[in-house]
C-alpha cells in the first residue's frame with residue numbers, strides 16, 4: 216500500500232508507506248515496524264540521526280531509542296527536524312528506556328526527564344525498563360567483564376523501579392510503560408504486584424530465536440511482544456559473537472523464500488515477525504534497507520506454508536546473552552534467563 220505525496224515537505228522524496236498499527240491493552244496504537252537506533256560500534260550518533268530523517272521521509276513513525284545508545288541528543292535533533300517539516304507529534308511513536316544504572320529511588324524519573332530533554336519531547340509514547348537487573352558495565356567492555364557490584368534479580372528492588380515507571384505514567388510524561396528482557400517467572404511476579412500493567416515486553420525475536428513460550432505468555436496476558444534483532448543482528452560487533460551462533464542470512468529455508476519472492480533474506484525475517492503478530496524494530500542506516508524493511512511490514516506475501524516452514528527453523532540461538540550482567544563470576548549467562556522456570560539467585 217504505497218501512499219503518494221505525504222503531507223510533509225521533507226526535502227527529498229515525499230513518498231512513503233502507511234504503516235499498520237497494533238492496539239495495545241491501554242488503547243495506544245503502535246506502528247508494527249519501527250527503526251532501531253542502536254548504532255553499536257559501527258554507526259556514529261550522527262549517522263543514526265541522519266537515518267532517522269531518511270526513515271521518516273519513507274514513512275517510519277516509530278523510533279526505538281534508549282539512553283544507553285548514547286545518541287538521544289542527535290536522534291532528538293532529527294525528530295525536531297521531522298516535526299518542523301510537518302510530521303505531527305501525535306503521529307510519531309517514540310520509545311526510550313531506563314538504563315540499569317538508574318534503577319535507584321528517583322533515578323528512573325530523572326533518567327526519563329533526561330531522555331525527554333535529549334529527544335526534545337514533552338512526553339514519550341513508551342518507556343521501558345531496559346533490563347530487570349541494576350547491573351551495568353563500561354561501554355565497549357569485553358564479554359568476560361564482571362562487575363563485582365552486580366546483583367541477581369531482586370523482586371522488591373524491581374518493584375521500586377516499576378513504581379517510578381507508574382509514577383511517570385501518572386505524571387503524563389510517558390503514555391505507555393513496559394518491560395524488556397523479561398522471563399515468564401519475573402513477569403508473573405510483576406503482574407501480581409503492579410498497579411499499572413506493562414503493555415509491551417521488548418525481547419529478542421528472530422527466526423532462529425522465536426521464544427514461542429515467552430511470546431505466547433505475553434500475548435495471553437495482553438502484553439504486546441516487540442522483537443529486537445529481527446534480522447539476527449548480522450552486523451553486531453565481534454565481542455557479541457560466539458562460535459555457536461547461527462545466522463538467518465545463511466538459513467536455507469529463509470534463502471529459499473527470499474529467492475522466490477526476489478527479496479533479501481532480511482526482508483523475509485521482517486515479514487515473518489509482523490505476520491506472526493509482533494511489532495519489530497530492525498536497525499538500518501542505508502536508505503535501500505530502510506525502505507525494504509518498511510515495505511516488508513506493509514506488503515507480506517508469505518504463505519501459511521512459509522510461516523510453517525519458518526516456525527520449524529527455531530534453533531534457540533540467543534544472541535544478546537547478557538553475560539556482562541551475571542552477578543557471580545562463576546555463573547554463565549543462562550542464569551539470567553530462568554530456563555528451568557525458577558528465578559536464579
Ligand SMILES: NC(=O)c1ccc[n+]([C@@H]2O[C@H](COP(=O)([O-])OP(=O)(O)OC[C@H]3O[C@@H](n4cnc5c(N)ncnc54)[C@H](OP(=O)(O)O)[C@@H]3O)[C@@H](O)[C@H]2O)c1
Pocket residue numbers: 250251252253254279280345395396417418442443444445446447448449450451479481482496497498499500501503504505507508535
Ligand atoms: N531492548 C533491548 O535490550 C535491545 C537489545 C538489542 C537491540 N535492541 C533494539 O533492536 C534494534 C535492532 O537490533 P540490531 O540492530 O541488533 O539487529 P537487526 O535489526 O537484526 O540487524 C541490523 C543490521 O542488519 C542489516 N540489515 C538491516 N536491514 C537490512 C536489509 N533490508 N537487507 C540487508 N541487511 C539489512 C544491517 O547491517 P549493515 O548495516 O551491516 O548493512 C543492520 O545494521 C536496535 O537498534 C535496538 O533499537 C533492543
